[in-house]
Amino acid sequence: MATIPLAAACGSSTQPPASGGGSAAASSSSAPSATTSAQGDAAYCAALESGQKELESMSSKLSDTAALAQGKAVLEKIEAAAPAEVKQEWGDLIAFVDAAASGDKSALTAATAKMDASSTTIEKHAKTTCNLDIS
16 A cells, blocks of 8 residues: 655654754855845744654655644744745645545556655755765
């Protein structure tokens, strides 16, 4: 049976995530305030680290509707804190959970392709921005 690839979004490693204050990676656009950007990154990184722990403790079976609902709530919290660079990717993961909950196999197939690509982008961004390995 397929499982929810929430682990792909938020890892399933047993190692504790590396701690550190998110990287101050320069972006191609100049931000009006580096402090505002750093605060946003810190909020996102905190939501991501907390969400990773919550997701690791959940069932990942597609047939577990309670876990799907709980996982979606966690993903929505992370998405709310996500910076623009990855906000759509978190939306793709939420769409995958919605497709899994619907039981529509064609919708699930389409959502899986997007989720796979989005997971890769999120993993890279988490490592660069938050120094978190969620792969």
